[in-house]
Amino acid sequence: MRLKFTKMHGAGNDFVVLDGVRQQISLTTEQLRLLADRHFGVGCDQILLVEKAHDASADFRYRIFNADGGEVEQCGNGARCFVRFVHDQKLTNKAEIVVETHNGLIRPRLEADGRVVVNMGAPVFDAARIPFSGGTIEVMQPLVVADQTLMVSIVSMGNPHAVQVVDDVERAAVEVLGPLIEHHASFPKRVNAGFMQIMDRQHIRLRVYERGSGETLSCGTGACAAVVSGIRRGLLDSPVSVATHGGNLSIAWGGEETPVLMTGPAISVFSGEINL
């Protein structure tokens, strides 16, 4: 199969974006893994598949696959690249679009200056919907990992996150603790592991070991989860600037059931074709 794709990134979190509106696309797990492979394929953290919406109230449907080929519920940086893609491909001329995801509707909006604002919906703290099997969700709670007891804040942005506060993100044991948290038995669908350093009440530095992809240069839903966790812990005031290895994101949240608003870049790098 010859497949057209566009390579994009949102603050260094990179994607292979596929137009499933004008071409019929159905890929096996092996083909998805090959696409994401940085040696034998194109290489990316996630694959984004753009399709016609099933939901009449939505403009498009958006499917997300991690580098391991697993389909997931949500991707924040991907949502920004999504709206850039459908504009560049002239699939729409609406500045704000309604996108049907595995986990409900999100509303990314392309700003005149090229940045993208996404209403990511309200955070979820219901253990069954994370899913988390270790009891009810608190503002923060102990998670025993290897020989350590970590204090994590658990939240879903449509996808599951466990966020901890560290003194220095550059010295945090992301490579060691990340996979142990990702595969912790209390998370039946695994989890994204966030490591947040509080710089002041409106600035954090963040690294995320992502479920199904490993550490990425940036994680949009991870930034949302970290800011929500920091506000709930009484450590942060909205809006918060989130510095990641791939660039900066801005996250705003009014608390409780209000939606999280994420603002950041969306860059189209190149287009190509690949034989799968």
Ligand SMILES: N[C@H](CCC[C@H](N)C(=O)O)C(=O)O
């Ligand atoms: N690895 C994530 C999906 C991608 C999220 C991330 N790239 C973002 O920008 O939100 C998961 O398995 O839930």
